[in-house]
Amino acid sequence: MMGVQAPLIALLVALLILVFLRQLWTRRHYPPGPLSLPVIGGMWRIGIRISEDLAIKLAKQYGNIYCVWQGHQPVIIVSGFQAVKEVLINHGKAFSERPSSQFGKTVLKERGLVDSKGHTWKQQRRFAVVTLRKLGLGKKGMEHQIQEEAQQLVETFARAKGQPLDPSLPITNAVSNVICAVTFGHRFSLEDEKFQKLVEAADVGFKFAFTIFHVWYEMFPWIMKRLPGPHKKAFSAFESVLSFAREETEKHKEQQSFHEPQDFIDFYLLEMWKRRNEPNSTYDEENLVHSIHDFFIAGTETTATSLRWALLLLTNHPDIQDKVYKEIEAVFGSSCSICYQEIKKLPYTNAVIHEMQRSKYNLLVGLLRQCTKDVKVNGYLIPKGAYIVPDLHSVLLDPERWETPEKFNPNHFLDKDGHFVAREEFLPFGAGTRVCPGEHLARIEVFIFLTSLLRAFRLQLPEGVSKLRQDAIVGVTLSPHPYKICAVPRRGSS
Template identity: 35%
Template sequence: MDGVTTAIFLLLLAIICLSLTFTASDKGQLPPGPKPLPILGNLLQLRSQDLLTSLTKLSKEYGSVYTVYLGPRRVVVLSGYQTVKEALVDKGEEFSGRGSYPVFFNFTKGNGLAFSNGDRWKVLRRWSIQILRNFGMGKKSIENQILEESSFLLEVLRNTEGKPFDPVFTLSRSVSNIICSVIFGRRFDYEDDRLLTIITFINDNFKIMSSPWGEMYNIFPNLLDWVPGPHRRLFQNYAGMKDLIARSIREHQDSLDPNSPRDFIDCFLIKMAQEKQDPLSHFQMDTLLMTTHNLLFGGTETVGTTLRHTFLILMKYPKIQARVQEEIDRVVGRSRSPTLEDRVSMPYTDAVIHEAQRFADIVPMNLPHRVIRDTPFRGFLIPKDTDVITLLNTVHYDPSQFKTPKEFNPEHFLDANQSFKKSPAFMPFSAGRRLCLGEPLARMELFLFLSSILQNFTLEPTVKPEDIDLTPISSGLGKVPRPFQLSIRAR
């Protein structure tokens, strides 16, 4: 009994301490929010819906800046274009930290490009941007690789011969090959085990992270480490990806020519050798492993998922698809492939792609940020190291920025003369200091892949257009489109 009594006493003491933390810490400085319970935080207010819906609903009650407790973790939530822009752009330095995200952190341990902080993040980001540019990011050379990959994709689509198929792997293989060519120095055959393994692991993890299991793991990671469920596959997949990347790194080490780097991995290995004697160097083997994983994940899943959403949208609205095809025929014709130079002459196609990204809103809560110092913000004081969730869905669906935010409407990105019009509230790649460094590549891929496909084919649904459901199946980390099949008809 003494042991049980002691355990109960310690548990009660922990609850009291947590309760005092919730009620006393920074009182009068933090934004308002629902009253939390010890340990559970605000889970009772969040339990009835997915986290995205719940947080969006709370913003209507508590305003564009409020505090919520995800279990014991304190988070400030920002909603609406003006508020998010003020944080990420106007106060970009203060909000430049990366917040806690256990589904990634328990693998990366805060290492790598996307989830590091402080000097390590600044050094890795600056160096990575330069290396990626050297290998064609946003330049003509990478455009040629995308066009070449498009030709392989078009051949696969022709071979479907009009029969229904699931586009997930078909699109993911082509998209992933672009970032693979930058990282590994080569594209893979579509049946290559390495490419298929990468896509399988990444697609599966994106689904799990976007599910209730992924959401709960982010709130109670220590508890769910002991609970069976699909979330445990996350770390099996991570381990598999780490082994695959490590094998590729060993192959690079065996054939490395320091005077002639072939790809991102070669450049990182050379940088490691140059700073080998520096104990403070950020260029270590584990950093290379994690950074490579970050680039593969971001470069494979986001564009592939966006294309699938776009396919569904174009099949639901065949008149929009037909108008895009008419513009392609008029500007490009059928005798050559579309190029990036054509984009300025194709404002409607460009507007449809932007609107698809806005409407699909595939990373609706963004990756969490963190304030790196005590930060005055809209009459409140956000303490240093507080995590911040920026609700990008409230930016992309802000009625002050978009005339019909709940509808798919390419006119959001067209002016009165039907010329392409930018919107400051377009943030699918986030904004500010943590803006996705793959944005130039993703924009190129979306335009070239989609325009090439629609130049050659018409997308046809297996159900009536009015029966197509654009509602995603999950809205955690990402909005995953509902599984679907389609047929393609040669034009």
């Protein structure tokens, strides 16, 4: 018996070696990366815990374009400004697709704005961009709504009377209410139980992405579907947001308000009615509720996280905070409110906001793309169907483009005369065809919320605290650790 087994084992080993060598040969023009093992590919290199700088460390080892195999699926990570620019801008059309992920098929159904593709994505994105403009994005109407939420936030801070407070929930509620006003046409009371559950569900769902459980679900969906874990909670959270969107849609249909549209749902229902006889129309209720879901989850979490980092950094850097306040007061004095267009009069404030978004970029990496055809980039073959990860975090920390990449330094956006300087390396909202459609709304929110708070309060460390932590909690977002600050009312503020 042993005489038969030995040749069989030798044959099996020889076959495995041949398969391995064939694999190396067929992939010889692909970007380098960790050794691809059977079943798990190169995912062993990521480990159990994903660190904030993992992608940057891998780029130092393998180069600015490298490949990590997810089983038999090539995942190409693109790092640093020049490589990301080459992929997202110079070859933008070839990398404009979204991959069909297991998670997307289960929860997002490849609908809406973020996870859709092809004709569906083009129609849904174009409609979203046009409708935001119709609703007043860039005009005083929408700014007035944001200013109202900013005033509510100032009043919430004021109730703490200078004592330590955690700004996280008030900020998230304020940003969420801006999205609610845009999509539903009304805001919610902060005490509204349903609203609080909605905000909590959005937070849980968003933070699931890029966790190790998410990676495992993508690799072994047939197993993970049968096992308990955070993925089950995330699925439930996503469904809660979708159910809320369906309820609001039904209310709008009952009210028949879409003939005189006032919000995103109204405009969408009107578009559905107009195109009801078009065979290629993708305007339907499922795309509507998934678009609302995308607005709410992406629009709330990223902007709220940016503001939380902003308050933390300004509290840790009182000298920078004071310079911002002095600039605002010198230009506007006791003027009731500041419009976003007036940011041009505040070069230092503008530089500080940009630097906060650069130094504390709030996503682990950019959102996944998929290659639509074979493309040569920097001498490497990126095959059709490969997943593409544009590492925007590495762009904003690229040592070849930023003078002091690891330091919070507003001078990155100022010239020698103190004038604001826009920089092409500043890509927190992405670039190319898939650039964030809510970029302008997010910019307005951060500016109005931040200036409103700084005019009313001086942010200080609580007694006994020497500095707030500046390392991040790693998920799909890079969030600050929970912290408290003292919002001390300035003289003359309400």
